[in-house]
């Protein structure tokens with residue numbers, strides 16, 4: 091589906107400045123302020139977006155509240171809501187390539203992955219929840235004769251959605267899909283460095299017939315716009331993907347305001363555990379390399395800790411290094427690229443800081459460890475494998491969110507488990523083994539929201555994604571996602 095001529099035509103095309111979408115209209119910030127959008131491909135200014143104010147967030151929340159209250163969306167027949175959402179998906183699909191290129195120029199993800207993971211996943215997400223929305227039934231409770239207990243599921247109201255920059259359309263529609271399908275109104279806050287495609291998505295929603303005010307987008311800084319949404323007395327549910335530090339602030343803001351429900355999808359330090367009896371070490375090395383280095387490691391479920399059984403450690407690391415050296419890093423608009431740009435200079439510097447610290451502790455940087463392609467002005471980093479990492483090192487405990495893999499050897503299954511579970515996170519994990527019983531034992535005992543067996547990544551929309559421990563408290567994807575956006579209400583009758 092990738093059309094190189096189209097990509098080339100769009101590569102340097104001017105980008106219209108972004109705008110808030112509030113109550114169905116493009117709006118500037120209330121004080122007219124804008125922020126530059128820097129492309130990580132070359133460090134140049136791509137365009138601007140409004141630097142939103144708290145008043146902008148409040149205007150969007152007011153629009154969402156009013157339109158939820160008047161029932162223009164929530165009270166539509168489910169089939170009518172479905173038709174509009176399906177039309178929305180169709181419009182996104184028709185623009186998928188343009189959206190993918192715009193997104194890549196904004197956030198740096200390699201185009202092959204971006205096309206599939208971003209617009210096309212958005213299309214799939216919206217269709218999935220649109221198709222499901224008229225199959226959600228209430229319940230009749232098994233009461234004693236003489237009573238009737240009905241359990242209704244009602245749209246929760248106004249949803250605040252705050253999303254990160256690594257996969258704005260995928261993560262955005264993991265929230266927008268079920269929230270809008272459930273009949274809620276939404277105020278969406280994209281990340282500063284990945285707002286452009288989400289603004290376009292909201293415009294396409296209006297074109298598809300979504301009533302004005304149901305989906306509002308406010309761009310700007312997290313501590314201003316995001317905080318205003320979190321602190322609002324008029325937002326009923328707050329859904330978030332991003333860092334733990336921000337997640338903590340959102341919980342505080344909820345406690346200090348209206349105790350809105352807060353669902354957090356946070357970071358990880360996911361263990362990828364390779365036992366000596368893995369069925370195919372070459373396949374394990376290839377998938378493990380992709381599992382940490384795709385999108386330059388900027389994937390929440392990235393397998394960023396490689397736990398390898400000591401007897402195969404050197405052999406496996408050699409295979410992994412060979413696979414990694416085969417990966418093409420660079421221009422994300424070249425379809426043959428396997429890993430594109432790091433999202434921002436700040437993130438690149440943070441990644442390099444982790445490597446420098448590991449070096450200073452005597453850990454070995456087996457490959458990578460440095461900025462590359464600096465002459466482009468872009469933010470590129472060589473995929474990096476660090477060996478000899480100790481389980482308590484900062485590199486093994488904290489999320490880098492970059493292309494840096496920490497390798498830790500282990501001797502026994504018990505030790506592997508102990509190391510795997512020895513961080514504050516619990517988002518994803520993988521186990522490579524031919525022993526079926528061991529695979530099941532590990533699935534039970536590894537504390538993670540998703541445990542892959544003999545693979546890494548690729549868990550599709552039909553299964554939930556959410557973290558344990560400090561990786562979060564809610565789930566995106568699957569029908570379970572609806573629970574966040576629907577309230578239960580009991581009707582109790584005396585017959």
Ligand code: NAD
Pocket residue numbers: 252253254255256261279280281282310311312313314315316317320331332333334335336337339355356357358389390391489491517555557561562
């Ligand atoms: P971040 O927390 O800095 O920002 C995420 C969003 O929160 C942005 O829109 C930002 O503007 C906003 N924000 C920042 N400060 C805020 C505040 N004080 N109040 C309200 N909103 C605020 O995270 P990031 O750097 O954009 O994203 C990277 C993080 O996201 C990583 O830790 C990664 O693991 C995590 N992540 C998790 C998942 C998941 O599904 N669990 C998926 C992708 C990314």
